[in-house]
Amino acid sequence: MTPRFRTALLPMALFAAALPARGGELIELGARQLGNDYALLGCVKCVQEGKAGVLFGMVAKPKTTKLTYVVIVKCDNKKGVKVEALEGENKGEVSDTGLKLVCTDGVKIGPLAVPLKYTVSLNTDSEGMQEKLEIAGAKIDLSKGRVFLVDLTLAKPLLRQLPLDLPGGVPNLAQEKHGTKEGIAKAAHAVIKALADKSAVVASYAFAAEVEAKAAKARQGYVDFLKEEGYVPRALPNGNVIFKKEGKTYLLTVDKEDPSYFCLEFPGFWKFDEEDRDKVLKALDFANARNKVGRVYSQGNLVSASVDFYLGAPDQYKATFSRSLGALDSAAFMFATKMRAKEE
Numbered sequence: 245m246t247p248r249f250r251t252a253l254l255p256m257a258l259f260a261a262a263l264p265a266r267g268g269e270l271i272e273l274g275a276r277q278l279g280n281d282y283a284l285l286g287c288v289k290c291v292q293e294g295k296a297g298v299l300f301g302m303v304a305k306p307k308t309t310k311l312t313y314v315v316i317v318k319c320d321n322k323k324g325v326k327v328e329a330l331e332g333e334n335k336g337e338v339s340d341t342g343l344k345l346v347c348t349d350g351v352k353i354g355p356l357a358v359p360l361k362y363t364v365s366l367n368t369d370s371e372g373m374q375e376k377l378e379i380a381g382a383k384i385d386l387s388k389g390r391v392f393l394v395d396l397t398l399a400k401p402l403l404r405q406l407p408l409d410l411p412g413g414v415p416n417l418a419q420e421k422h423g424t425k426e427g428i429a430k431a432a433h434a435v436i437k438a439l440a441d442k443s444a445v446v447a448s449y450a451f452a453a454e455v456e457a458k459a460a461k462a463r464q465g466y467v468d469f470l471k472e473e474g475y476v477p478r479a480l481p482n483g484n485v486i487f488k489k490e491g492k493t494y495l496l497t498v499d500k501e502d503p504s505y506f507c508l509e510f511p512g513f514w515k516f517d518e519e520d521r522d523k524v525l526k527a528l529d530f531a532n533a534r535n536k537v538g539r540v541y542s543q544g545n546l547v548s549a550s551v552d553f554y555l556g557a558p559d560q561y562k563a564t565f566s567r568s569l570g571a572l573d574s575a576a577f578m579f580a581t582k583m584r585a586k587e588e
Contacts, residue, residue: 269293270327271425271432275347276418277336281306283418286334286347286362290432291317291327296450297351298432301362304416305371311410312364312390313377314435318449319353319396328352330359342367356396379403391439393449406445411438444502458503459483462558466496469562489569506561507552510572514547514580523583531578538571540579549575 274287283304291297297317303310321327332348343366350359363376377384379392380403389407414431415422422431440447448455466485470477475487477496485496497507516524524542531540540549551568555561561568 270297270329270351271428272329273417273423273428274329274331274349275334275336275345277338277343277345278418279338279343280368282343282366282368283416284336284343284345284364284366285418286345286364287349287360288417288428288432289329289349289351290429291319291321291351291353292429293321293323293325294453295321296436296452297321297327297353297358298436299349299351299358299360300432300435301347301364301377302414302417303364303366303373304418309414309416310412311414311435312375313362313386313392314390314410314439315358315360315379315392315394316436316439316446316449317351317353317358317394317396318452319356321353325354326352327354330357332359332361341369353396356401358394358396391446393446395449397452404445406443408439408442408446411435444504448501455503456500459498459500462503463498465558466498469565470496473565494569494572503558504555505552506555507550508561508565508568508572510549510576512546512548513576514583516542516545516547518545527579527582530582531575534578535571535575537568538573538575540575547579549579 270289270291272289273285274289276286277284283302285302285304288300288302289297297319299315299317301312303312328351330350330352334348335346337344345364347362349362350357359380361378365374367373375386377386379394382403384405389405390410391406391408393404393406395402411434414435415427417423417428417431421427436446436450440450463479463483463485467477467479470485470487475489477485477487479485483498483500485498487494487496492510492513495509495511497509499505499507524547528540528542528547538549538551540547549572551571
């Protein structure tokens with residue numbers, strides 16, 4: 245199915261094992277360069293027990309403050325997990341025309357490290373800026389997005405780059421009144437919430453426990469509802485739910501990244517050979533143009549049907565469930581009819 249957001253997957257070769265670290269939380273400004281009412285913050289860090297870690301850069305000007313990148317780290321940060329900074333060599337310069345900061349930093353959470361290098365130059369006359377960013381050894385093209393999601397809970401850590409607008413309204417943390425531990429934590433939480441409100445994928449990283457609990461509740465809700473309707477549902481190891489009707493197998497997808505997404509599928513109901521692909525594409529167009537809600541699509545050499553939408557309330561699908569099943573059957577029937585008609 246078509247992805248609902250664009251994601252860049254980047255190599256993670258330098259996620260490194262680390263020695264046991266000090267402390268249980270990490271909240272600090274990190275490397276910074278101040279001068280002429282301007283400030284460059286290379287890697288502000290906020291990692292607290294039971295929450296996702298947040299790293300971000302910031303540029304403060306006399307009248308405005310803006311984020312330059314945000315990294316949200318999904319991690320197993322339970323009680324007793326050690327957390328510390330990965331501070332390396334940092335260099336700063338101030339001249340008559342601007343500021344420059346080279347920040348080598350990052351964070352260790354448990355046995356894994358997220359190293360980061362950020363170079364930023366600011367011309368105080370033109371307010372033009374030049375930047376370079378590396379995360380875990382990967383050189384980042386910032387034109388493709390400034391929001392990054394790191395998943396340290398996987399066997400092979402994963403980095404995602406998202407083309408989301410960075411939130412505004414963040415205070416100048418270089419100022420003493422804002423740069424306290426409480427101020428940094430408050431700003432970090434505001435950044436996470438603003439991004440999570442824009443993207444369900446960000447929410448799944450930033451609030452993993454809450455999102456997974458919602459997904460589990462949605463899954464159980466599907467199972468209970470199907471039983472009430474007389475079906476015999478079965479939850480699959482991947483979290484989805486299958487059931488049969490009149491010999492046909494249907495699938496309810498439980499999206500762990502977005503439990504409000506409802507998707508009912510009639511998967512793989514038609515198999516075709518490669519020489520029939522043109523026929524299949526025309527039959528897909530025929531069915532999709534004539535069916536209201538259900539749609540048919542091909543993946544590889546299989547054709548499936550689906551009905552999907554976003555739920556305004558967790559149980560909203562119940563009122564139209566029978567119609568959704570009917571839409572699936574209608575789309576599949578139209579496709580099959582067109583295919584058979586062409587074969588005759």
